[in-house]
Amino acid sequence: MATEAISVRVPARSAGHDFRAVKVVLHREMLRFVNDRTRMLSMLMQPVLWLFVMGTGLGSLVQGSIPGVDYRTFMYPGMISMTVIMTGMFSAGSIVWDREFGFLREMLVAPVSRGAIVVGKCLGGAIVATGQGVVILAMAGLVGVPYSPTLFVTLLAEMFLAAFTITAFGVMLAARMKNMQTFFGLMQMAIMPMMFLSGAMFPLANLPSWLHVLTVVNPMTYAVDPMREAVFSHLDVPAQVNAVLNPGVRWFDFQVPVPLELGIVAALGAVLLGVGIAEFRRAE
Structure with missing residues (x-):
């Protein structure tokens, strides 16, 4: 007696499936972060220490040269940047974790484009990092920054843009890596120089020419x-x-306007997202 072959129909990829994939990946990133209290606290400790310990110490040295301004007020935007950048990079690193434990393979066999998975990762990392930055925003009054709704809305938008770009950068790095140790080693090698050369901790005025060039070519300066x-x-x-x-x-002699700086960050984020998607497609 002949046996009949059973056909298996795989749904065709569609824009609707890709959109649902973005939502699922984004939702998973947010759940992972909310359920990891240790990670939430550890991500906040470093910028808080820099702001209140290092900022207070450095402020005592330069107090006479900047009358009427707390040095921690100057460092405050840099610490916001540090928070969203570190959180965004750790969110991107979850790709390596998913690869090690097999969850990534389950996502790759779904009838969705790999680009949708990367976009979901980047959006999830950006939202999580922005949410983490809100905690630093709540400390504004402690360092002499006024609680202005206009200021906070502006900072939230700029935080999200910076977080999306840095998460896309992290996804690009993590796309073809096989273990977390390699990723975090490369992350530290890339992020720390970018943070120190961004003007987050020291003013950009009156720098030596060689240091001025490094800050100008550093993309994080524009965030x-x-x-x-x-x-x-x-x-x-x-x-x-x-x-x-x-x-x-x-x-x-050209003073770079803020809209152009934000445009540079947005364009860089789009390029890094495209490269990350391309790397992700070749990785498996």
Whole structure:
């Protein structure tokens, strides 16, 4: 007696399936973060220590040169950037974790594009990092930054843009890595120089020429500077102090406007997302 073959029909890929995949991956990233209290606390400890310990110590050294301004106020936008950048990179690293434990393979066999998985990862990482940054926003009054709704809305938008770009960068790095140790080693090697050269901890005015060049070519500078511009626009500080602490970014004699800085960050995020998707497709 002949046996009949049983056909298996795999649903065709569609935009609807891809959209649902983005939502599922995004939702999973948020659940993973909310359920990991240790990770939430550890991600906050470093910027809080830098802001209140290092900021207080450095402020005591430069107090005479910046009258009327707490040095922690200057460092505040940089610490917001540090929070979202570190959180975004750790969210991107979950791809390596999923690969090690086999969950990534389950996602890859689903009838959705791999681009949808990457977009979901980037959006999830950006939302989680922005939520983490809200905690730093709540500390604004402790460092002399006013609780202004306009300022907070501006900072939230800039945080999300920076977080999406850095998460896309992390996804690009993690796409073809096989273990977490390699990813975190490379992450530290890439992120720490970018943070130190972004102007998050020191003013960009009156730098040596070689250091000025490094800050200008550092993409994270264009994420930190708009946040500092937003904060200082809501402060009443002497013009000479503002010129020292908030000089902006200059290309030779051209003062880079904030919309152009944000455009650079957005364009970089789009490019990194595209490269990440391409790497992800070749990785498996």
